[in-house]
Amino acid sequence: MGAIRALRGTRDILPPEVVYWQQVEQVARGVFARASYQEIRPPIFEQTELFARGIGEATDVVGKEMYTFSDRGDRSITLRPEGTAGVVRAFIEQNLGSQGNVQRLWYTGPMFRYERPQAGRQRQFHQVGAELLGSGSPVADVEVIALATDILRELGLRSLKLDLNSVGNKGDRTRYRQALIDYLTPYQSELDPDSQDRLTRNPLRILDSKDQRTQEITQGAPSILDYLEPESQSHFEQVQQMLTDLDIAYQINPRLVRGLDYYTHTAFEIQSDDLGAQATVCGGGRYDGLVAELGGKETPAVGWAIGMERLILLLQDLQTQSPPSPNFYLVSRGDRAQAQALVLAQKLRYFGFTVELDLSGAAFGKQFKRADRSGAPACLIIGETEAEQQQVNLKWLTSQEQETLTQNELFSRLDQLKAKIG
Template identity: 70%
Template structure:
């Protein structure tokens, strides 16, 4: 029998890469916390009906990409293909609207879509997302865009572009939908097969077709911005002004419709061209009708999601991953010395230092080589002599200065050691 491997479209996130993921999560958690967003965690699978009603049966996600299965009770369940529907279901089920005010929520986790795997896009993928429920104010739209921009800029991304559009309200979209059908129908035979199928079911999705022939036809299609009613136009103008006030530049893109049926009014994408071809890093918009559509009270809402795989690819290209900050690397040789080294490393961690204990049992030379690679500030060395005398050799890695010290004295000099380590780190950065 052959070895068992990860399924196609899934991948392991190994320790050498995990630092990028942890950095994204730490920066996002800090920025979102300062903006009073609270984390929510929803189940990884839900009733299939949630996504059919929420995302839309005519979308590619529901029609082609969902992982759906029957459980032992013959109920249809689906691995979540996106995060918003589950958050809204939770908002309704637990009566979060009854708490009053605006609910600012964020989440992160795995999502699942059956599609062709490629760089930055897997069948099991991960998103970081925010949802603001309970505010129709254009400032909510601007706030979520500003927070996404802050997260991406803090991570070090520079070549970012905000594409902005309005898909109006339901009445606006119905008028535009008919105008789009009227424009595209004479070209039906020239459209790609997917777009031909979408022409009557979901014509707006034709606008972001990747087929070159369809793109050429759609280039001269009517603009949805010409079909916005007075209220939709006013909302969109206010969003644009607020972004200008925030110093966030943007480009209007009337063909930006996003892939899910629940969007209303503002739709946006943040694009990076650091991967060569332009790639969407963050996408979102307003979805004022979704809560009511799923059985809740009528509640305006806006949010976005960032694809973490694609973001990690960007960071790997732009930034070398730094080694974890390590205060002490502990090497030892000999039965008594190895036992004392274990105790010493544990005591150092308990007083706030990071300490890695070499568990190889190999010769000192090999342990010293691993200490050099670890990026540690200092190395602690215990052999038979040190074990017998309850001492330890302390070696500072940059200066190579080394001296013997009683183990008890080492642990008594916590503040002094912390200052020395901080000073050495400052010198080497």
């Protein structure tokens, strides 16, 4: 029988790459903690209705990209294609807003969409996301944007740009939607097939088309910024002023509408020119109507998600990371020596040292070569003689300095060893 391979659109994240993922997660946790955001872990699959109602049935995500199946109870289940809807469902179901307090939440984990795999985009992909529920203030919009900026800057990314737009409230969008349909209808036959289909269902998505002719047509389309009510305009102006106050550079992009139906007012993307066509690293915005749409009380909210795969590509270009080296590489030969080596390794790990235990039983020469390749500063050696006398040889691999200690002496010098290892 042939070997079983990973499904198209999924990939194994191997140890040399995992160190980048751990770096992102560590930085994100620190930034969120300093801003009093708490982690939430919703399920990976939900009722299909959650995403159909929350994201919008006219979107490509719901119409073409979701992994949906019937379970044994004949319920329609969907692997989550994004994180916000699940967080909002938990917010409502668990009554997180009962005290009237603002909820600052963050999450990380895999998402699933049936898309054409390419660099930085897989069918199983991962996101880090933040959601601030319970505040309609433009301060909340800027707080979440600043958080994303902090994470990316702390990771060392500099060649980034923030695109900003307002998609207004429901009334603003309704008026703009009709103006856009009126403008595009005479060009309907010239639009790409997807855009022709979207013309009456979801015309704002036509502004995202990658088709060259469609892009040429939309260059002359009306701007949603011309259809904002005074309240919406004021909100957008305050967001811009506070970004300026925080020295966060931005550019207004009136074609930025995001792909999900739940957005209102502020929409934004953080992009990198280093990723080619798939330039967006972080995207988000305000979604004041989503909580009510999913059965909760009217609750303003704003949030974003960072695409981990795209971010990792940037980090790999920016820096070289290696898996951490152990403090000790422990070699042994013979049954009794191997048994003692296992006990010694466990004791050292208990005291906070990282220890790689050679399990090969090969000749000492081969084990020493692996010790050199491990990057460990020191090697601990137990042969049959050492095992009989409860001893261990300590060899510093850089200087080749070596000494024989009883195992008790080794443990009496742990503080000294820790200082020397650094």
